[in-house]
Amino acid sequence: MPSIAGQLPPLGDALESLHKASQTPVKQRTVKVSGVVDAICRHAFADGLDEDALETVVHIAARKTELDQTSVTTLIKNLYPAQRVSGDVVVIIVAALGQGQGKPSPGTQDSLVKWLALVHEIMENANVLSRLYGVLFGMLDMISIRTSLCHLLSLITRRKHVKPFRIQQLLELSRGLGNEPALQGLLRVYKDYYPDVILGSASTSRKSFAPTPDAEWRERVRAIQETRTAADNPTSKQHNGFKVLRHGPKRTKASVLPDVHTYHAIESSVTLEGIDTVESFVEMLDRIEPPGQLVSFLTDPLLQKYVDLRPSPVVSARISLWLATCLEDQIASTALNAEDPALLTELLDGLLQHARYTKTLLPIVPAFLREYLATWNGNGNIEAVLGLLAYIPGSSFEDVYSEFLAPAERALLSNGISSYTCLAGFYTDMLQHRVAILAQEQPERRQPALSSPEQQFLKDSVSHFATFSTSMLLSPPSSIGAEVISSILAYWELLSTSSKPNVIPILLPPMHLVYYLMQSSSADVVSRTCGIIGSYKQAFDAHPRPVKHYYPSEVTDGLNWCLRDVYNFFWVARGLAVAEQKSVGMHCHSVLRSSLDAHLKRLDRNYAISHVFNLSHNAWLASMSSAAWHALEEEEIDRQGHNRATIKARNGPVTQQSLASLKNGGISVDWDGADGYKVFVLNWLAERGLGGLRALMFATVTDLKTGHGTS
Numbered sequence: 001m002p003s004i005a006g007q008l009p010p011l012g013d014a015l016e017s018l019h020k021a022s023q024t025p026v027k028q029r030t031v032k033v034s035g036v037v038d039a040i041c042r043h044a045f046a047d048g049l050d051e052d053a054l055e056t057v058v059h060i061a062a063r064k065t066e067l068d069q070t071s072v073t074t075l076i077k078n079l080y081p082a083q084r085v086s087g088d089v090v091v092i093i094v095a096a097l098g099q100g101q102g103k104p105s106p107g108t109q110d111s112l113v114k115w116l117a118l119v120h121e122i123m124e125n126a127n128v129l130s131r132l133y134g135v136l137f138g139m140l141d142m143i144s145i146r147t148s149l150c151h152l153l154s155l156i157t158r159r160k161h162v163k164p165f166r167i168q169q170l171l172e173l174s175r176g177l178g179n180e181p182a183l184q185g186l187l188r189v190y191k192d193y194y195p196d197v198i199l200g201s202a203s204t205s206r207k208s209f210a211p212t213p214d215a216e217w218r219e220r221v222r223a224i225q226e227t228r229t230a231a232d233n234p235t236s237k238q239h240n241g242f243k244v245l246r247h248g249p250k251r252t253k254a255s256v257l258p259d260v261h262t263y264h265a266i267e268s269s270v271t272l273e274g275i276d277t278v279e280s281f282v283e284m285l286d287r288i289e290p291p292g293q294l295v296s297f298l299t300d301p302l303l304q305k306y307v308d309l310r311p312s313p314v315v316s317a318r319i320s321l322w323l324a325t326c327l328e329d330q331i332a333s334t335a336l337n338a339e340d341p342a343l344l345t346e347l348l349d350g351l352l353q354h355a356r357y358t359k360t361l362l363p364i365v366p367a368f369l370r371e372y373l374a375t376w377n378g379n380g381n382i383e384a385v386l387g388l389l390a391y392i393p394g395s396s397f398e399d400v401y402s403e404f405l406a407p408a409e410r411a412l413l414s415n416g417i418s419s420y421t422c423l424a425g426f427y428t429d430m431l432q433h434r435v436a437i438l439a440q441e442q443p444e445r446r447q448p449a450l451s452s453p454e455q456q457f458l459k460d461s462v463s464h465f466a467t468f469s470t471s472m473l474l475s476p477p478s479s480i481g482a483e484v485i486s487s488i489l490a491y492w493e494l495l496s497t498s499s500k501p502n503v504i505p506i507l508l509p510p511m512h513l514v515y516y517l518m519q520s521s522s523a524d525v526v527s528r529t530c531g532i533i534g535s536y537k538q539a540f541d542a543h544p545r546p547v548k549h550y551y552p553s554e555v556t557d558g559l560n561w562c563l564r565d566v567y568n569f570f571w572v573a574r575g576l577a578v579a580e581q582k583s584v585g586m587h588c589h590s591v592l593r594s595s596l597d598a599h600l601k602r603l604d605r606n607y608a609i610s611h612v613f614n615l616s617h618n619a620w621l622a623s624m625s626s627a628a629w630h631a632l633e634e635e636e637i638d639r640q641g642h643n644r645a646t647i648k649a650r651n652g653p654v655t656q657q658s659l660a661s662l663k664n665g666g667i668s669v670d671w672d673g674a675d676g677y678k679v680f681v682l683n684w685l686a687e688r689g690l691g692g693l694r695a696l697m698f699a700t701v702t703d704l705k706t707g708h709g710t711s
Contacts (some may be wrong), residue, residue, distance in 0.1 A: 003576065014039040018057075018060060019060060022065035024066055048081060048225070061076055063102055064097065064102050069108070076115055084123060086123075117152045120156060133157075136152065148182075158276055162194060174187055236565075270288050323362065326426055327364060330347065356381070361388065366404075373408055382412070389404055389405065390431055395457060396457065421484050424469065435498045438458065438486065438504045470512075472488065489517075495507060496532045496533075498538070499539045506543070511558045523690055526620060528692050530693045531696065533559075535632070540556065560582075569586065570618065571614070574610055575613040624688075629682045632677065647666055648666035
């Protein structure tokens with residue numbers, strides 16, 4: 001076998017060498033084992049071990065061999081599976097545990113059990129360990145692996161495993177060994193299933209539960225499996241929605257929301273704690289006994305599904321009574337300045353999690369928010385409060401605003417401009433929720449826009465945000481950052497793409513706001529604004545005809561004038577031109593336009609106000625259009641076979657005249673046309689994240705929509 005100091009040997013060769021070394025005494029080997037082990041570990045870390053390679057290494061590690069303990073331990077620590085772990089590998093490891101001839105050392109057995117705990121959620125068949133539960137439980141008398149074994153059993157124990165004889169064995173072990181942490185942790189898991197059978201309290205500590213998997217190991221497995229199999233990543237913190245959520249040993253003792261526990265259960269009871277797959281949940285749904293405290297459904301995904309799929313007046317009454325009592329206590333404590341911030345935060349976060357799951361608020365929440373907002377200072381629980389307000393029901397925006405939104409705005413704005421982004425994000429969330437409600441309605445033919453209460457609510461909320469966002473943008477320039485502008489644009493981007501004929505009306509931003517953003521010094525802002533207007537143009541193009549039967553002429557006229565202004569601004573040499581009933585010239589007064597034109601011509605007779613905003617001369621586009629030209633120039637030189645040393649060069653910004661002069665002694669590129677300079681610049685910008693102008697021009701210019709050039 002070649003030295004690994006040079007090129008890394010193939011994995012197959014390294015595994016074959018390891019197998020031979022495991023059967024050969026140290027003094028008779030011709031290959032250094034540490035080099036072989038290092039090669040295998042490097043392969044495993046880089047690409048993971050497939051099913052066959054993993055099984056080969058486990059076969060060697062799970063029996064007594066000639067390998068030294070350090071080599072075996074190193075191999076086990078570097079067992080990175082490239083796919084889900086097969087049941088055969090699990091059986092091999094479990095068969096290697098215990099005492100007997102041919103069994104691996106106690107240290108190796110402990111490492112193997114720890115590895116099973118690491119990979120128990122990425123096994124091909126989740127039931128393999130469950131079927132071997134009795135075998136594993138029977139080895140708790142082995143001191144060398146008891147701690148790791150208790151950790152593994154704590155992770156895989158389900159109600160069906162908790163038998164009276166096992167409870168008795170655990171209690172006897174606990175009495176004989178004292179407060180052994182890992183054993184107490186397993187006993188605590190058993191007590192969670194049968195609190196009325198296992199009396200007393202199991203004293204637990206950090207060491208009672210399985211340690212968090214090494215972050216580097218976990219991230220490496222995730223990266224390998226995403227690359228090799230594109231499979232789900234069970235090693236991440238994402239919770240399985242068909243298992244009861246357990247918070248583990250770090251759960252705060254003062255938690256207001258309890259874990260799910262079913263009390264007074266017997267061996268034949270069907271409880272949520274015994275569910276671990278979607279199949280078992282569906283099969284046993286009608287026989288599941290409700291847990292002791294149903295309010296746990298705020299944070300537990302499985303209980304949420306149970307409450308939604310098996311609604312009953314008793315369940316609803318229990319939840320409402322608990323929440324009403326708890327929320328009233330929080331309001332009273334707030335009034336006395338004696339509230340517990342941690343408990344209130346947990347409760348509000350739970351209510352928000354439920355709202356996002358069900359897309360609606362519990363009946364008690366609006367009443368609580370009405371009272372809470374009256375004393376809210378706008379500092380604590382901002383995300384939770386605004387998140388809940390986004391789901392506030394109501395058919396009148398004016399009523400919702402006066403009762404809920406106005407107090408929230410006042411509280412947040414009292415903290416200064418730092419709250420602008422939060423408020424813009426809130427209105428975007430509320431818009432998304434309201435649009436989702438409207439989208440579920442069935443369209444009626446030839447229904448005028450804003451004919452339903454929900455549509456009117458949407459219009460009123462959009463009008464309010466238009467005023468609100470304009471006010472924010474017109475604040476002193478030093479106080480408005482890119483984040484605020486981006487959050488405002490995000491709202492209009494969502495609205496511009498949300499219309500649905502006869503269901504979700506097309507609601508335009510005020511054109512003066514569009515013009516203001518269009519003249520920003522930021523390329524990103526201008527591009528996104530163009531993209532928004534382009535989306536509105538596409539929405540009207542897709543709308544049933546005639547549009548005037550659905551929208552008043554002032555709505556469509558305002559958009560058409562804006563489209564003409566942008567077209568004149570960027571695409572043709574008519575920047576700031578005013579035409580009656582066609583364009584407003586970016587609201588630039590005719591006297592000012594003439595003065596600017598005269599000033600430019602004094603600077604250079606080739607300059608004129610009509611074309612200083614186009615793709616080549618525009619202040620925020622000039623440098624990028626120049627770079628785009630150089631890219632196009634290089635492509636054309638190669639395509640047309642020119643000599644770079646003798647080719648005629650272009651001086652200054654690209655214009656229609658300069659391109660015409662280049663055709664005699666230079667490259668031949670059209671100004672217009674599908675393959676021309678202007679379209680190339682649009683595509684070049686779009687490839688670099690500035691696709692708004694391209695979207696607008698392709699939605700506006702007829703020849704571009706059909707794939708031909710324009711003049």
